[in-house]
Amino acid sequence: MIECQNICKIYKSGQTETAVLKNISFKVDKGEFVAVMGPSGSGKSTLMHILGALDKPTSGIYLLNGYDVSKLSDDELADIRKNEIGFVFQSFNLLARATVLRNVALPLVYAGTSRPEREEKAKQALFSAGLGEEHWQHLSNQLSGGQMQRVAIARALVNDPAIVLADEPTGNLDSKTGEIVLDTFQRLNNKEGRTVVLITHEPYVAEHAQRIINIKDGEIISDGKNNKRRLVNGK
């Protein structure tokens, strides 16, 4: 489903060049739940930007569903994001004074979907994300952190993306609500076959995934099945 081949990212600042990613190569199949783990400065954020079509690699190929995304124009990248990517951010990034429904439906506004269809899809996504109907007309700034993140997850699902990219999704949550959010990802992966790529610096969080890719100083130092799987709901 996604394949990185020798991805390199080099930042030029005046005369100095900084290689943030060096020859990153890996594959993620449909339905996998992968964690990309690394300390601060390891390049994981840069990798996430490239995976999410927010940035282009300096060299290398990024294949998304067999399509080379690494050389697209800005507008084409935007289309990729619209159709294939669902983002979940550490700081939620919801529209504060909009209702839950409107927040979730927002990606479909840019897709040109009609209003009734948008609402329908938003409701389905909210079901998947596990946020009850009683909250749907609330303004997002009236919700708790855990609820807001689940709205964000619903928003990431609404356009039926190829991958859900979560960047430190539990970073702004306490451990209990963090568990609920991680449970949501596991459920989406298990029950709905969603492909989830989760970026984190915490081993505890990474261990909720099926597979962990360790990244340090811009290089993958390990990539394999997670043997210490933490399942929130036992199964």
Add this chain to the structure above:
Amino acid sequence: MKTSDLLQETYFALSANKVRSGLTILGIVIGIGSVIAMVSIGQGAQGSIESSIQSIGSNLILVMPGFQRGAGQAVSAGRGSAITLTQADADAIKKEVASAKEVSPELSRRYQVTAKGTNTNTQVVGTVSSYPGVRNLQMDTGSFISDQDLSSISKVAVLGPTTRDDIFGQGTDAIGQTIRISGVSFKVIGITKSKGGSGFGSQDDMIFVPLSTSQKFLANQDYVTTISIEANSQGDMQAVQQQVTDLLLQRHNISDPQLADFSVLNQEDVVATASSVTNTFTMLLASIAGISLIVGGIGIMNMMLTTVTERTREIGLRKAIGAKKRDISLQFLAESTMLTFLGGAIGICLGWLLAFLVARFAGIATQVSLFAVILAFGVSALIGIIFGYYPARRAASLSPMEALRYE
């Protein structure tokens, strides 16, 4: 992005901070409001002046003694010391100029007028029976000077209502009373209807006597100070003006038109001059008001720039979920344009109200033209687009990566 969705997003964005939106459009409201009000007052003033010029006679051509001046200059009282026009000239015009409907010679001077203990200094116009027709004057009570009065050189007088008020007291029936003009007794035979002030000295504050009487007993001269001519129609005015000029040049034995000892004034020229004066004035006022529109536009631009900075993360998010540069710039352009359009609409209502109040309480006529309203809408939308363009571009060119990281 659908248009209806765009409008909805715009509405949400603007109503998120109603106070700020309201204050921002204040500049536009005031600017458009004052432009509308100014232009309405100007148009109304022009209409007033035009109609008051028309009210002293329609299709009017005035012949006055004194040297020719260039066409289109402002009319003065024409009371030069030149003594060159006579009643014979007037008669000749009546006879020879075919399109001259009526001709009315006048001898106009100020005299001391006394009656029953009051003493006033008024304009006394010696004229003929055709004067009311040519000069659009109507009688209130009594009658005007007749041809009989003229031929018998009677000492009769017709008063304007203001003069009647000044001499006899307001509203008194003055018919049959005696007044003394420059010591000579006259009998009042009529009062004219009030016409209000015109730019040429109010006809309400005049006394009319037979021309012959004025020449013999008051002025002791045979000249006239004005010959008023009513042309058959508006289309004949140019022709009449030319024919009268030619005729008088011939009668006065002047070969070079530049050296004519009289002026022939076309009422249309006067109207045109007055119009151009009010036009210039209106435009000046509107320009000053227009400056406040520019200031308002700068205010919009400033507010939009602030908004863009405040919503940097939001812009980053929208881009992350698939908004293109064009979607973002359209969104912000729509916000600024909707703001200014709304400001324009409120400003138009305000200007209308102002024009109405001015007409009501200051007595100055005003006229809100549809053209001005449409123009105002167009200008306010344009201001939104022009002054919103730069902030919209700034927003659209934000990098989503950096925007999402923005504190």
